[in-house]
Amino acid sequence: MGKILGHIFKIVEDKAGIPGRIKLAQITGISQQQALAMRDKAELIKRCKKTATEILGKDIDEFLK
Numbered sequence: 001m002g003k004i005l006g007h008i009f010k011i012v013e014d015k016a017g018i019p020g021r022i023k024l025a026q027i028t029g030i031s032q033q034q035a036l037a038m039r040d041k042a043e044l045i046k047r048c049k050k051t052a053t054e055i056l057g058k059d060i061d062e063f064l065k
Contacts, residue, residue: 004064005035008048011063012055020055027051 009032013021025031028051030044038044052060 002036002038002040004040004045005030005038005048006032007064008045008052008060009035011060012052015056015063023055024048024051 009021009024012024013032016023021032028044028048030038030048035048049060
């Protein structure tokens with residue numbers, strides 16, 4: 001449950017700190033706890049990836065491998 005979404009939140013926190021993680025949650029409307037609890041749905045993953053890429057200034061896919 002929420003493995004990819006949770007991983008995205010962890011990467012953003014590792015690279016941009018807690019403020020980055022909070023920004024990701026604010027923009028997507030999904031908290032880290034919700035991301036870990038919900039199923040990975042393609043639409044949510046796409047939205048989180050897009051936002052994470054904007055926050056980090058680098059493609060999140062580079063870190064997801």
